[in-house]
Amino acid sequence: MLLRIADHLYWMGRYIERAENTARAVEGAYHASLLPKGYALEDWDSLLGMLGLRDRFPEPGRSASIQELLRFVTLDLENPSSILSSLRAARENGRATCGTISLDAWGSLNALWLDLSEIDPSRLISDGAPPLLARLNEGIQLFRGVIQSKLNHDEVTQWTGLGIFLERADYMTRILRARCPFLFKAAKGDAAYYSSMALLRWAGAVEAYRKLYRNGVMPGKVIDLLVLNEETQCSLHACLDRISIFLSHNSDGMGGNAAGVATDLHRLFHEPRDRDLDGQDLSSRLADVAVGLRGLAEEIDRWFQETPCA
Amino acid sequence: MNPEQTTLLGKTTTTPRSRTSASPPRPIDEMYGPNGAIRDHYRFWDEGLRTVSASQLVQKRQEADRYFHRQGITFSVYGESASAERLIPFDIIPRIIPANQWQTLAAGLRQRVCALNAFLHDVYHQQEIIKSGRIPGEMVFRNPQYRVEMYGIPVPRDLYVQIAGIDLVHTGENEFYVLEDNLRTPSGVSYMLANRRIMMRLFPEIFARRPIAPVEHYPNLLLETLCSVAPEGVRDPQTVLLTPGPFNSAYFEHTFLAQQMGIEVVEARDLFVRGNAVYMRTTEGPVRVHVIYRRVDDDFLDPLVFRPDSILGVPGLLSVYRSGGVTLVNAVGTGVADDKAVYIYVPEMIRFYLGEEPILKNVPTYQLRDPGERSYVLAHLEELVVKEVHGSGGYGMLVGPASSEKQREAFRHRIFRNPSNYIAQPTLALSTCPTFVESGIAPRHIDLRPFVLNGRTIQIVPGGLTRVALREGSLVVNSSQGGGTKDTWVLED
Numbered sequence: 001m002l003l004r005i006a007d008h009l010y011w012m013g014r015y016i017e018r019a020e021n022t023a024r025a026v027e028g029a030y031h032a033s034l035l036p037k038g039y040a041l042e043d044w045d046s047l048l049g050m051l052g053l054r055d056r057f058p059e060p061g062r063s064a065s066i067q068e069l070l071r072f073v074t075l076d077l078e079n080p081s082s083i084l085s086s087l088r089a090a091r092e093n094g095r096a097t098c099g100t101i102s103l104d105a106w107g108s109l110n111a112l113w114l115d116l117s118e119i120d121p122s123r124l125i126s127d128g129a130p131p132l133l134a135r136l137n138e139g140i141q142l143f144r145g146v147i148q149s150k151l152n153h154d155e156v157t158q159w160t161g162l163g164i165f166l167e168r169a170d171y172m173t174r175i176l177r178a179r180c181p182f183l184f185k186a187a188k189g190d191a192a193y194y195s196s197m198a199l200l201r202w203a204g205a206v207e208a209y210r211k212l213y214r215n216g217v218m219p220g221k222v223i224d225l226l227v228l229n230e231e232t233q234c235s236l237h238a239c240l241d242r243i244s245i246f247l248s249h250n251s252d253g254m255g256g257n258a259a260g261v262a263t264d265l266h267r268l269f270h271e272p273r274d275r276d277l278d279g280q281d282l283s284s285r286l287a288d289v290a291v292g293l294r295g296l297a298e299e300i301d302r303w304f305q306e307t308p309c310a
Numbered sequence: 311m312n313p314e315q316t317t318l319l320g321k322t323t324t325t326p327r328s329r330t331s332a333s334p335p336r337p338i339d340e341m342y343g344p345n346g347a348i349r350d351h352y353r354f355w356d357e358g359l360r361t362v363s364a365s366q367l368v369q370k371r372q373e374a375d376r377y378f379h380r381q382g383i384t385f386s387v388y389g390e391s392a393s394a395e396r397l398i399p400f401d402i403i404p405r406i407i408p409a410n411q412w413q414t415l416a417a418g419l420r421q422r423v424c425a426l427n428a429f430l431h432d433v434y435h436q437q438e439i440i441k442s443g444r445i446p447g448e449m450v451f452r453n454p455q456y457r458v459e460m461y462g463i464p465v466p467r468d469l470y471v472q473i474a475g476i477d478l479v480h481t482g483e484n485e486f487y488v489l490e491d492n493l494r495t496p497s498g499v500s501y502m503l504a505n506r507r508i509m510m511r512l513f514p515e516i517f518a519r520r521p522i523a524p525v526e527h528y529p530n531l532l533l534e535t536l537c538s539v540a541p542e543g544v545r546d547p548q549t550v551l552l553t554p555g556p557f558n559s560a561y562f563e564h565t566f567l568a569q570q571m572g573i574e575v576v577e578a579r580d581l582f583v584r585g586n587a588v589y590m591r592t593t594e595g596p597v598r599v600h601v602i603y604r605r606v607d608d609d610f611l612d613p614l615v616f617r618p619d620s621i622l623g624v625p626g627l628l629s630v631y632r633s634g635g636v637t638l639v640n641a642v643g644t645g646v647a648d649d650k651a652v653y654i655y656v657p658e659m660i661r662f663y664l665g666e667e668p669i670l671k672n673v674p675t676y677q678l679r680d681p682g683e684r685s686y687v688l689a690h691l692e693e694l695v696v697k698e699v700h701g702s703g704g705y706g707m708l709v710g711p712a713s714s715e716k717q718r719e720a721f722r723h724r725i726f727r728n729p730s731n732y733i734a735q736p737t738l739a740l741s742t743c744p745t746f747v748e749s750g751i752a753p754r755h756i757d758l759r760p761f762v763l764n765g766r767t768i769q770i771v772p773g774g775l776t777r778v779a780l781r782e783g784s785l786v787v788n789s790s791q792g793g794g795t796k797d798t799w800v801l802e803d
Binding site: 001002003004005006092095096098099102103106107110111114155159250 | 379380381382556561565566568569574575576577579580590591592593594
């Protein structure tokens with residue numbers, strides 16, 4: 001596969017995942033905003049913080065309406081991290097690879113972009129966020145399905161997957177760092193349930209949790225699932241696992257640096273522990289992961305840019 | 311200009327020099343005969359359409375628009391913002407060509423491409439046609455499209471033009487003219503394929519009524535053609551399509567064709583030269599490339615030889631090409647055979663190289679570098695179409711009958727400044743074809759661009775791209791100037 005195409009696939013994966021993650025975060029915040037006060041631990045401001053958008057929101061400090069905020073994080077093309085901006089970037093990268101991902105896959109991505117870009121932002125006021133998020137979710141699932149069904153070689157899936165899992169790892173780190181302090185504080189009762197559910201919703205892991213843990217929703221188990229569990233694709237550990245395996249298989253081409261960084265990162269989760277993760281321990285590990293992920297992304301970019309000739 | 315040629319206009323009995331009326335001859339209509347009756351070859355379409363209700367027809371048109379939009383079959387227009395993508399309007403009423411008419415056209419196209427190729431080989435080798443005095447040497451050697459770097463360089467199978475798009479107009483009952491030859495990087499074939507795909511989806515029952523020659527094997531023939539000119543000794547050539555990138559107006563076409571052929575679409579940065587070979591950068595290391603179907607103009611191919619500021623080219627590419635390490639399709643330097651000044655000599659090329667009379671006619675053309683012809687043209691601008699010699703895409707062109715005095719005045723100044731840069735032609739009566747417009751169905755002018763593939767043999771997929779001028783009375787069919795497209799059906803019986 002052309003190196004440039006691999007680069008586009010990697011970024012397409014990242015942007016698709018970013019759009020999906022932002023949508024989940026918005027959905028979680030939207031859902032929480034409909035609960036009575038006292039149940040809803042998240043507010044829109046913490047959503048902006050988690051997405052790294054607090055400084056970018058117009059007129060920081062001014063209390064904005066929910067509709068303004070919704071438009072900003074979903075449809076505002078001036079905001080490079082909005083769902084629509086991520087989708088646009090995914091589409092541009094997809095367009096450059098449409099000969100590789102198949103015209104059907106490209107068509108489904110393009111159709112999703114067209115549908116979402118034609119949404120009148122005023123409908124966010126009348127209809128709320130759910131219809132938009134549902135269309136996004138449906139479109140992305142369709143796109144992933146078409147890619148899977150069309151290709152019998154897995155190079156496309158692998159390069160797209162590298163982007164997806166790196167982005168997912170970054171997102172998981174962000175939400176865990178943003179939400180875990182609340183989770184450890186509210187270890188029991190309704191507050192613990194709602195905090196845990198909010199985090200699961202942000203992670204898109206509600207169903208996975210219910211399947212794996214039979215004894216109700218508990219903060220410790222939620223952390224276990226989202227951080228350490230190796231069986232589901234939604235844990236930070238599993239994401240790093242996938243990245244590490246892919247890069248070690250491609251380490252010849254990748255020049256070793258990226259693979260090394262990924263292995264070091266992954267090792268963080270295999271270090272022997274004599275006790276369960278507590279809040280402080282987790283927080284410091286997540287800080288290390290955040291730094292490590294940034295370094296890994298830089299290594300991968302460097303590799304794509306400094307394309308070897310021989 | 312040869313005065314006898316003026317009679318080729320069909321509706322004109324006097325020469326253009328003596329014509330005083332500015333009104334062009336009355337065009338024929340593809341679907342309706344002179345008496346208003348439906349032509350035989352359109353009957354099955356008309357009968358099929360009668361079974362479709364008006365509301366179904368509206369739905370079908372919407373479905374076509376949706377299909378093109380969703381597939382991203384768009385193009386960018388130069389001068390508009392980089393991100394602007396426009397849909398080429400598609401009209402669901404096909405242009406239908408009867409079998410016998412197509413046979414003549416196909417024979418004419420073969421003949422023309424054969425002669426053009428022979429001309430290119432000649433001007434880059436023996437230059438017999440110039441020595442014989444049939445074409446003035448200055449037309450060739452002073453032409454900026456003549457690439458002296460190609461002189462004496464052998465190319466596989468002596469082929470320069472593997473892909474040609476020849477623009478034809480239908481002006482009389484059995485009368486077609488070649489409007490221009492496109493021998494560099496002709497585009498539009500993806501629309502031909504997409505148009506057929508959507509028409510088969512919208513009107514399956516009409517396709518069942520009469521055998522319509524299929525076109526979807528074009529990419530297969532194209533790949534066969536590309537592989538046929540691989541460097542000597544290469545049995546299983548690695549073929550790629552070189553695109554300027556996603557912002558090029560024909561980018562959809564590049565990716566579509568490559569996808570259909572199963573080859574990579576590469577940009578210049580994907581390729582590099584090492585030794586006497588071109589390689590592409592892949593995830594598994596460098597891979598040797600043998601044939602490049604380039605959709606990048608000569609000027610931008612290699613910054614070491616042509617434009618040094620080109621970022622679309624590959625440094626060193628021409629050197630490998632010249633020594634036979636890679637084949638470029640079409641060859642470098644084909645532009646010398648397709649500009650509007652050399653066009654005048656194509657009938658002469660056919661006689662000179664093939665010893666045959668041209669099957670397809672040339673439009674009578676005035677060369678403005680000639681003082682006599684220039685003064686005639688300047689006095690009759692309102693009747694004529696004036697074009698830049700190297701122009702394309704409908705840019706830099708004056709359609710006299712549709713122009714204002716101010717536009718004509720501006721063109722007069724441009725002609726005075728650089729007369730050799732212009733040619734003029736009578737306003738042709740381009741045929742019309744019923745077309746959906748806002749007010750209903752109305753006749754609109756059309757042309758036809760068949761695509762000729764030249765490899766082991768010359769192959770032509772029946773039909774081509776029909777372009778339609780959507781504005782009432784307009785003769786400019788280019789998509790950048792508001793033109794649309796139609797599916798082109800060649801009947802098999």
